Structure formats: C-alpha cells, structure tokens
Amino acid sequence: MPGKLGKTAWHTPTLSAASHELDPYLPASGNLGYRVSRYDLDLIYKVNSNRLSGTVTVTASSYQHLDRFSLDLASGMRVERVTVNGRRARYTHRSGKLTITPGTAIPTGGALMVEVRYGGSPRPIRTTWGTVGWEELEDGSLCANQPNGAHSWFPCDDHPEAKAPFRIEITTDSPYYALANGRLISKRRRAAQTTWVYEQVEPMATYLAAIQIGQYERRTMSDGPVPVHALVPPQLNSEFDVSFGRQPQMVSAFTEMFGPYPFPEYTSLITEDELEIPLESQGFSTFGANHCDGTRDHERLVAHELAHQWFGNSVTAARWRDIWLHEGFACYAEWLWSQHSGGKSADEWARHYYAKLAASPVRTPLADPGAPEMFEDWVYKRGAMTLHALRLRIGDGDFFALIRRWTEKYAYRCVTTEDFIALASTFTKAPLGDIWQDWLFTPALPPFPSMR
Incomplete structure (x- = not known):
C-alpha cells in the first residue's frame, strides 16, 4: 500500500483539445466544427406526466467555417425555437440530429451561443448495449446515459471528449428531491414546485450529466475534507447503514491510493426501484434498492462506482x-x-x-x-x-x-x-x-x- 500523501495543490479545470473526431464505436454521436465551452440547462419536469421542457444554452467556439452545424437531440423531443448569437436560426430535426443554419455563417474561431427551446416526454434510446438515457421510475426518474444517452433529454455534443462545465437548473414537484451534478448553489420553493440550481465547474462529459428525481432523504455521512452525502428512501435507512456505511473510509483510502478526490463532494443515491447495475455520474453514483439490502454483499460495487470519480469522470x-x-x-x-x-x-x-x-x-x-x-x-x-x-x-x-x-x-x-x-x-x-x-x-x- 502507498504511503500518505503530502499537501497537493488544487487542480485548475482544464478543457480538452480544441477539436475532436467522431468515434468509430459511435459514429452517429458527436458533432464536428465547434468546441463546447459551457452548457446551461434551465428545465422543468413534471413527474406524473413525464414531461420535460425548457431551454438549453450551448456556448461554443468554432474551429472551422460553419454555414451550418449540428447538435445531438433525440427525435422524440420537439424543438420549438433555436437562436444563434441572439438571432433566430433555421433548423431541421431528424434522426437524432438537430441541424442548425445560422442567419450569418460563423467564421473560424467565432463565438457561438446556441439557445434551444424544446420539450417532450423523454425516453431512453435503444442501443447495442440496451436502453440508455432518461428513464422513468415508479415514483421519479433517473438518467443512465453511458455511452450516448445524454441527447435523450438535452441537446448536446454527445461525445466523451467534448467535456465542458455545466449549470443545471431543474424545477420539479415539491415533494421530490432533485439531484444534479456539481454544487447545489440555490434552492427555492414556489407554490407546489421547487427549483434546484447546480453548478458543475469541473468540465464534464455529457454521458456523466444526470438529474435524478425521487422522494429521498438527504444524509451527511462525513463532513471531513471530502463531504460524503447520501440520498435514501426513508424505508431503507437501516439497510443503508450496513451496505454503504463504510463509504467515508473508502473515500479516505482511495484518496491515499489515487490522489486527491477530484470534486467538491460525493453523494450516493439509492432508488426505490431495483436496478440491474449501479450508475456513475460526475460527483455521485446511483444504486438500486437491491444494492441496499442490509449486507455488504454489494460493497465491491460501492467501491467500483466511487473509483470512477477518478477514473472515467475526472480522467x-x-x-x-x-x-x-x-x-x-x-x-x-x-x-x-x-x-x-x-x-x-x-x-x-x-x-x-x-x-x-x-x-x-x-x-x-x-x-x-x-x-x-x-x-x-x-x-x-x-x-x-x-x-x-x-x-x-x-x-x-x-x-x-x-x-x-x-x-x-x-x-x-x-x-x-x-x-x-x-x-x-x-x-x-x-x-x-x-x-x-x-x-x-x-x-x-x-x-x-x-x-x-
């Protein structure tokens, strides 16, 4: 085992290369001609009707002359309006691609601020590996995007190398807890709805972006150098104490082995539904009720998902x-x-x-x-x-x-x-x-x- 680490300077978020190529494993996902530098998601979700609507703003810069360009967005979502740099733009939306023609071509090195207003009932996408993307639960929803399901619920450059910071604002019914990536910077309740705002400062691949919604209780397991939290259905609290109780020690051990934990905090979320496998997202992991059974039989999975914060989510x-x-x-x-x-x-x-x-x-x-x-x-x-x-x-x-x-x-x-x-x-x-x-x-x- 390695010795203890000395003090290490906090990392400065670094964006990846200025451009990228399409991946031969997923040639239909991802887009060329520009590089995303930020996503701003302003969304409303109604649990009972599985209705998602809102506006996504994609800030980017071009690395080639663009008469038109595209974003990934599932065909089941209906686009209502697109603007580029504040001006209405023409678009077509078919076969999972939102193709946009700005009123004025974007020169090489030009700035892009693309605003997409859209809505619909998000559904997972069928792939070689099963269905991925936004999924309804018995009482809530989750996102399981890997490898290319992010565009089931928001327009994006759905490619692992296209990492960018995110701001995610999600408004949903007040009995529900809404978890998203990054720090919770504000929460405001108005009538029967609550708006949650998260800032994910460290660049994130789209497949790691997630909003998980359910009737959960938030617990703090450790408020040490790396705060460790949990979102748990009330009826699983006692089982959680056994199955997930050693997470703070796990964070400490992995920090010693792998280096500083790369994000501000870590959260584990347990759904009321059973899940075939756990899911990693940047800053948190999602497990099914079947992984929280009052034993340590699934603790290897707890370790596995936590390790992804270093290997997969940061690197x-x-x-x-x-x-x-x-x-x-x-x-x-x-x-x-x-x-x-x-x-x-x-x-x-x-x-x-x-x-x-x-x-x-x-x-x-x-x-x-x-x-x-x-x-x-x-x-x-x-x-x-x-x-x-x-x-x-x-x-x-x-x-x-x-x-x-x-x-x-x-x-x-x-x-x-x-x-x-x-x-x-x-x-x-x-x-x-x-x-x-x-x-x-x-x-x-x-x-x-x-x-x-």
Whole structure:
C-alpha cells in the first residue's frame, strides 16, 4: 500500500483539445466544427406526466467555417425555437440530429451561443448495449446515459471528449428531491414546485450529466475534507447503514491510493426501484434498492462506482476503445478496497479472475475490444489484471506513484491508452513493452504475471 500523501495543490479545470473526431464505436454521436465551452440547462419536469421542457444554452467556439452545424437531440423531443448569437436560426430535426443554419455563417474561431427551446416526454434510446438515457421510475426518474444517452433529454455534443462545465437548473414537484451534478448553489420553493440550481465547474462529459428525481432523504455521512452525502428512501435507512456505511473510509483510502478526490463532494443515491447495475455520474453514483439490502454483499460495487470519480469522470477516455482506462481501474479499485478492509488481497482476486478469463477465451484485444464488447465483464477483469501485472513488475511504490501522477496530470482531461503507456515508462527503468503487448494488444491470455 502507498504511503500518505503530502499537501497537493488544487487542480485548475482544464478543457480538452480544441477539436475532436467522431468515434468509430459511435459514429452517429458527436458533432464536428465547434468546441463546447459551457452548457446551461434551465428545465422543468413534471413527474406524473413525464414531461420535460425548457431551454438549453450551448456556448461554443468554432474551429472551422460553419454555414451550418449540428447538435445531438433525440427525435422524440420537439424543438420549438433555436437562436444563434441572439438571432433566430433555421433548423431541421431528424434522426437524432438537430441541424442548425445560422442567419450569418460563423467564421473560424467565432463565438457561438446556441439557445434551444424544446420539450417532450423523454425516453431512453435503444442501443447495442440496451436502453440508455432518461428513464422513468415508479415514483421519479433517473438518467443512465453511458455511452450516448445524454441527447435523450438535452441537446448536446454527445461525445466523451467534448467535456465542458455545466449549470443545471431543474424545477420539479415539491415533494421530490432533485439531484444534479456539481454544487447545489440555490434552492427555492414556489407554490407546489421547487427549483434546484447546480453548478458543475469541473468540465464534464455529457454521458456523466444526470438529474435524478425521487422522494429521498438527504444524509451527511462525513463532513471531513471530502463531504460524503447520501440520498435514501426513508424505508431503507437501516439497510443503508450496513451496505454503504463504510463509504467515508473508502473515500479516505482511495484518496491515499489515487490522489486527491477530484470534486467538491460525493453523494450516493439509492432508488426505490431495483436496478440491474449501479450508475456513475460526475460527483455521485446511483444504486438500486437491491444494492441496499442490509449486507455488504454489494460493497465491491460501492467501491467500483466511487473509483470512477477518478477514473472515467475526472480522467476520461477520449475514445471508447480505451474503456479499460475506466473499467479496468475501477475494477482494480474493488480488489484494493477488499485488501484494505480485511478481505481477500488484490493478488487473490487477480488469481480468481485469471482462472475465469482463462476459461472463456476472447478474440479481440483489450485495447480495442470492439463496440459490442466494450462493456463485457472480461474487459473489466482483464483491465484490472493488466494493472496487477504492471504493479508486480514495477513494485508498489512506483505503481501508486504512477497512479497518483496519472490522476493529477490528466485531471478533468481526456486520455488514451498511449498516454498511460507513455507515463508509465517514466516511473521505471524496467522494460514494459511485453506487458502492453501481452495484456493490451494480444487477444490470447498471457501467463499469470509474476514479480521480476
């Protein structure tokens, strides 16, 4: 285990590259020609009718001459008005694309302020990986956007590299708690409705943006250096104390291992509904009632979602092919927490899952698993095994120093596998090429790693 960290300067939010390419795994998501610098969402949601309406303002700059440009927005949402830099603009809306023609072309390097007034009944989008996006609950709603469901409920550049700060204002029925990304900066009740305003200062990928609405009680689990909160249905309070009670210790342990927690606070939310899997969002995670059963049987998932705040939410893969940089790291965090909390060691878990990987050979490399495979369990486990192999090669001191440098150097930015390989090479004189070739670029499972 790594030693304690000294004081570290707070990171300054850094936007990603000025432009980006479309992702071959999701070629229909994302847009070219401009770079978003901010989203402002001003929304109203009626729970009983599942009706969402409002205005979204997208602030951006062009990196090429634009006679027209597009945003992603699900066809089920109805656009009422579009303005560009304060002037009405023509638009078409079909096949999930809102294509906008401004009255005056935007020059290269020009400023864009696009205001979209729209409304409708948001529905999840069907994808290769199931449905993603806005979902109704029995009494409320949630957003499960990964990888490209954000445009089910707001117009955006739905691409993981297109990170930007957000302001989210959501007005909903007063009995309900509305949670969104960032700090809650104001809350005002008027008649039967309450308006919640959140500021997400650190740049965020659209798939991590979320509004979760339900009848929850807010609890503070820790008001230490990293405040830890929870939103829990009242009837699950006692079960929550057991299933999620060790989250403050988990935050402390991961801060020591991975570096400073990258956001102002952390919240776990438990829905009254059962969920197949938990969901990570920037600054909080969402779990189903089935994950809050009064046991610690699901604590590995609690660790996994928390670890995503570093790996995926702050440090974000620029390409979906590099999903192991999210899921492999979060899976390895499960094993690290197990060892830290007195359970099986990381090496024991590595041997356990190595046997499972050996029993189910795959035909694609971890560094490019293919779109249909990118959320398969083998990607998670082989990603964690890759990190374990690296740790055994370079030793605990250099390994954890590398991880802390990774989260510091690329905080709030986007990365690739090549970035990690390059950074790792600076933490050891030992050759690492065989590790990357065997674990990342060759489909066949190599022998279980050993120390050198």
